[in-house]
Amino acid sequence: MATGWLGWPPDLAWSTPLPELFLAMDARIEWVQMTNPFGGKPAKEKPKPSTVAQKLRQALAGRRD
Known part of the structure; x- marks a missing residue:
């Protein structure tokens, strides 16, 4: 996911802690939803930290x- 979808170089992907990687993936999803020119579903409420x-x-x- 880090090297493909996020576009990170492999050395950065391997050295990044998992919680930071998950935050980056969530931010990428949020960015894609905000910049979607075709509209779509409104963003759901952010999950509680305990759920994450x-x-x-x-x-x-x-x-x-």
Whole structure:
């Protein structure tokens, strides 16, 4: 995701901590939604930090609810 979708060089992608990578991905998604010339769905409310942390733990542990 970092080298392809975010366009980062490989050395930066490997040295970036996962929480920063996830923040960059969220920012990229938000930017794409804001600059979409075709409109689309309005952005949902931002998730609470506890929800984000819970999803991160699930992703790293390989579990789904």
